[in-house]
Amino acid sequence: MLDLQAIRTRWNAIRAAFQFKSLSIGIVIAMCAGLLLPAVIGIISLNHLRQEKTNNDIELYLNDKIALLSNSLALPVWNYDINLANKIAQASLQDRQVVRITISDTKHDPILNLEYPERNIGTLHTAWHELILNGEIAGFVKVDLDDGLMIQQSRRDQSIYTYILLGQFTLALILIMLALHYRVLKPLAALTRFSNQLADGDFNHKVGWQRTDEIGHLAAQLDQMRRDLQAAFSEQQAILNNVPAGVIFIRDGVIQLANLHAEAIFGYEQGSMHGLQPKELYLSNDQFMAIRERAKLSMTVLLGRYAEELRLKRFDGSAFWARMSGCGLDPHNPQAGSIWVFEDISERKAAESEINNLAFYDPLTQLPNRRLLLDRLKHALISSNRSLKCGALLFIDLDDFKTLNDTFGHDSGDCLLQQVAQRLTTCVRQDDTVARLGGDEFVILLEDLSSDMQEAAALAKNVSEKILAALNQSYQIDKHERYSTPSIGVTLFIDHNESIEELLKRADMAMYEAKAAGRNTVRFFDQKMQDMLMNRAAMEDGLRQAIIKAEFQLYYQPQIISTGILTGVEALVRWIHPQRGLVSPAEFIPLAEESGLILPLGHWVLKTACEQIASWANNKDMANLSIAVNVSARQFHQADFVDEVLNIIEQTGANPSRLKLELTESMLIDDIEDIITKMTLLKALGVGFSLDDFGTGYSSLYYLKRLPLDQLKIDQSFVRNILSDANDAAIAKMVVALGLSLNLNVIAEGVELEAQRDYLARLGCHAYQGYLFSKPLPLHDLEAFYNEKMRPENKLVS
Ligand code: C2E
Ligand code: CA
Ligand code: CA
Numbered sequence: 001m002l003d004l005q006a007i008r009t010r011w012n013a014i015r016a017a018f019q020f021k022s023l024s025i026g027i028v029i030a031m032c033a034g035l036l037l038p039a040v041i042g043i044i045s046l047n048h049l050r051q052e053k054t055n056n057d058i059e060l061y062l063n064d065k066i067a068l069l070s071n072s073l074a075l076p077v078w079n080y081d082i083n084l085a086n087k088i089a090q091a092s093l094q095d096r097q098v099v100r101i102t103i104s105d106t107k108h109d110p111i112l113n114l115e116y117p118e119r120n121i122g123t124l125h126t127a128w129h130e131l132i133l134n135g136e137i138a139g140f141v142k143v144d145l146d147d148g149l150m151i152q153q154s155r156r157d158q159s160i161y162t163y164i165l166l167g168q169f170t171l172a173l174i175l176i177m178l179a180l181h182y183r184v185l186k187p188l189a190a191l192t193r194f195s196n197q198l199a200d201g202d203f204n205h206k207v208g209w210q211r212t213d214e215i216g217h218l219a220a221q222l223d224q225m226r227r228d229l230q231a232a233f234s235e236q237q238a239i240l241n242n243v244p245a246g247v248i249f250i251r252d253g254v255i256q257l258a259n260l261h262a263e264a265i266f267g268y269e270q271g272s273m274h275g276l277q278p279k280e281l282y283l284s285n286d287q288f289m290a291i292r293e294r295a296k297l298s299m300t301v302l303l304g305r306y307a308e309e310l311r312l313k314r315f316d317g318s319a320f321w322a323r324m325s326g327c328g329l330d331p332h333n334p335q336a337g338s339i340w341v342f343e344d345i346s347e348r349k350a351a352e353s354e355i356n357n358l359a360f361y362d363p364l365t366q367l368p369n370r371r372l373l374l375d376r377l378k379h380a381l382i383s384s385n386r387s388l389k390c391g392a393l394l395f396i397d398l399d400d401f402k403t404l405n406d407t408f409g410h411d412s413g414d415c416l417l418q419q420v421a422q423r424l425t426t427c428v429r430q431d432d433t434v435a436r437l438g439g440d441e442f443v444i445l446l447e448d449l450s451s452d453m454q455e456a457a458a459l460a461k462n463v464s465e466k467i468l469a470a471l472n473q474s475y476q477i478d479k480h481e482r483y484s485t486p487s488i489g490v491t492l493f494i495d496h497n498e499s500i501e502e503l504l505k506r507a508d509m510a511m512y513e514a515k516a517a518g519r520n521t522v523r524f525f526d527q528k529m530q531d532m533l534m535n536r537a538a539m540e541d542g543l544r545q546a547i548i549k550a551e552f553q554l555y556y557q558p559q560i561i562s563t564g565i566l567t568g569v570e571a572l573v574r575w576i577h578p579q580r581g582l583v584s585p586a587e588f589i590p591l592a593e594e595s596g597l598i599l600p601l602g603h604w605v606l607k608t609a610c611e612q613i614a615s616w617a618n619n620k621d622m623a624n625l626s627i628a629v630n631v632s633a634r635q636f637h638q639a640d641f642v643d644e645v646l647n648i649i650e651q652t653g654a655n656p657s658r659l660k661l662e663l664t665e666s667m668l669i670d671d672i673e674d675i676i677t678k679m680t681l682l683k684a685l686g687v688g689f690s691l692d693d694f695g696t697g698y699s700s701l702y703y704l705k706r707l708p709l710d711q712l713k714i715d716q717s718f719v720r721n722i723l724s725d726a727n728d729a730a731i732a733k734m735v736v737a738l739g740l741s742l743n744l745n746v747i748a749e750g751v752e753l754e755a756q757r758d759y760l761a762r763l764g765c766h767a768y769q770g771y772l773f774s775k776p777l778p779l780h781d782l783e784a785f786y787n788e789k790m791r792p793e794n795k796l797v798s
Pocket of ligand 2: 570630662692
């Protein structure tokens with residue numbers, strides 16, 4: 001494989017070296033320009049001067065020569081002594097620069113002409129002179145002088161001079177370059193290498209020069225920088241290795257730094273994560289690419305942190321749950337790199353899934369239990385409402401289970417139930433739900449059958465018959481062949497009009513029809529049964545009237561902490577029906593929720609509770625009590641819910657910190673951001689929040705962490721069987737542990753027995769509500785209850 005890192009280092013070194021080469025070349029060019037150019041100009045102008053001087057010299061020489069010659073020739077020419085004149089001229093011709101001497105008489109007729117034309121190698125200079133004797137002209141002499149020799153001599157002089165100059169220049173250049181190389185360039189290259197090492201995080205070398213010049217100063221400062229960097233680096237390492245989370249720094253697409261914790265989380269040896277590509281930490285390339293895209297978006301466009309819970313990969317290839325969050329070092333420059341924090345949340349996830357498993361699956365058959373079925377049914381209704389496709393609910397009861405159980409023992413019964421569960425699962429599609437309600441009751445939820453009612457009924461009938469056939473086959477139990485038959489009741493659903501409980505009731509009724517028809521058969525819910533549900537409509541009407549006539553009253557159920565102190569009450573609404581007397585909310589609240597009547601009713605409850613808080617403010621016994629008010633999903637999801645609460649608080653003058661709103665877990669499914677916003681607004685005012693029926697819904701612990709809650713309320717269904725059912729006890733225990741870890745207080749509701757309270761206390765739960773202390777009471781009775789049991793002198797629990 002290509003070692004990109006090594007190639008990059010080598011390239012940087014070459015580039016640095018080249019920078020210094022270019023510096024030396026620059027210096028050479030500058031020196032040439034600064035020294036050589038004036039020298040060349042000097043030589044050229046010298047050459048010019050030399051020529052002028054040579055010309056001058058030759059003129060002077062010629063003048064001297066001709067003056068001398070005319071003096072000595074005047075007499076012989078006068079006497080016409082040609083012989084003597086010839087001798088004198090010959091003597092002058094000894095001078096090798098003289099090319100020709102011409103002597104002429106007074107009429108300019110030549111008398112004597114002596115010449116050496118071969119001496120003419122340069123330019124000829126000519127001069128005339130009269131030959132005068134005793135004031136009279138005896139004739140003329142003309143001399144031609146060649147300057148060749150003189151010029152040759154002066155050129156020779158100049159060459160020597162130029163060589164000396166060039167020699168001096170070269171020597172100077174060499175000396176300066178040597179000085180520059182050893183004193184400047186080489187040290188600079190060394191300093192560059194040093195700073196590159198620093199940049200690569202290598203703090204082991206130091207410069208340590210004793211120079212006092214600028215370069216020495218620079219070296220000293222680099223050394224100081226190295227010490228500072230090393231100190232900062234050690235500090236950073238100490239911090240990184242002591243934070244209780246994995247920290248990874250990524251730049252240029254590779255991990256530049258990973259602390260000990262990160263190495264431990266991902267199972268790498270110390271130091272071995274450096275240089276790793278981040279995609280190695282992901283389960284697949286696709287996962288990596290998807291996360292990278294999302295992270296890029298939130299870092300560069302939204303300029304924020306990116307956080308996610310996901311499964312990642314350890315060095316040994318195993319997967320684990322992690323919480324990861326990251327941010328860019330410089331949001332405007334992605335090249336600056338990013339820093340990532342990892343937390344191993346495997347244990348939390350395992351606890352979460354264990355809770356879910358215990359809470360949502362039947363331990364015997366591993367089928368969804370009633371809770372999960374109800375949840376799925378709720379979603380099925382919503383989606384059927386949207387798709388306008390019919391679904392069906394099949395209620396299956398084994399005909400002779402009790403006999404088999406009693407005759408052959410529970411183990412055989414369990415074995416049969418497991419086989420039934422298995423066969424039921426094979427009779428339906430993957431997306432359908434097979435649930436066990438308990439005992440020998442199973443429910444199957446078929447979704448998306450058809451938009452045509454008739455066709456849907458036919459499909460549901462097919463499945464039912466398939467089930468009949470499958471369950472009629474013999475069962476192998478303890479090496480014996482046993483037989484069992486089912487009775488099946490079917491009801492169809494298409495929209496939201498029926499409540500979940502009603503649907504189940506209808507299927508149940510149809511199942512009883514099947515039993516009545518001789519068992520081992522299928523029956524559909526029919527019109528006769530439908531009529532019975534007409535009561536419901538009547539009740540809805542009554543409820544509407546009741547709201548107009550204000551036939552409601554609030555009851556208060558005490559909430560007590562383990563020291564026996566009454567800390568608050570839960571407000572529970574009662575319908576004082578003119579004919580039926582007191583009607584339980586369990587009967588009319590679901591109806592009010594479906595019909596929307598919960599909005600005016602909920603408003604009344606909230607207002608009444610707040611008036612009570614305001615009124616207790618003046619009563620020293622009750623002033624500290626909080627009132628918990630149940631809020632329905634529909635009510636809470638109203639856009640103006642926060643305003644409604646604010647208005648009520650303002651109108652009644654109630655202290656908001658005495659008000660606690662009970663939300664149910666099941667309402668946290670959708671639009672979690674809106675829920676958080678509303679809760680945060682109210683919380684800022686002092687209003688408290690309790691999560692009711694906790695453990696029965698399917699809330700992710702991740703979301704739970706984000707909600708500004710004060711309290712978790714263990715659902716009474718777990719408390720009821722806490723002493724007998726290990727599953728329920730385990731859930732209660734888990735809720736208390738969860739409350740502790742999220743820093744929430746935990747209250748148990750439906751506490752009827754001292755043993756239950758003691759058990760809960762051992763788990764660490766210290767607040768209770770239930771019949772053990774008191775049923776919900778009308779206001780007057782509540783005040784009496786306080787006076788009788790809660791006054792310090794007659795405390796209920798100690
Ligand atoms: P919830 O909020 O879970 O209230 C607790 C229910 O358990 C109350 O029933 C209470 O009377 C009952 N309970 C308390 N202690 C014990 C006990 O020790 N043993 C048993 N077996 N039961 C106990 P209630 O008053 O019939 O209310 C039923 C449900 O109606 C409430 O359940 C709540 O969901 C709803 N509800 C009541 N009042 C209101 C209201 O004002 N607004 C809304 N939205 N819902 C309300
Ligand atoms: Ca409640
Ligand atoms: Ca509850």
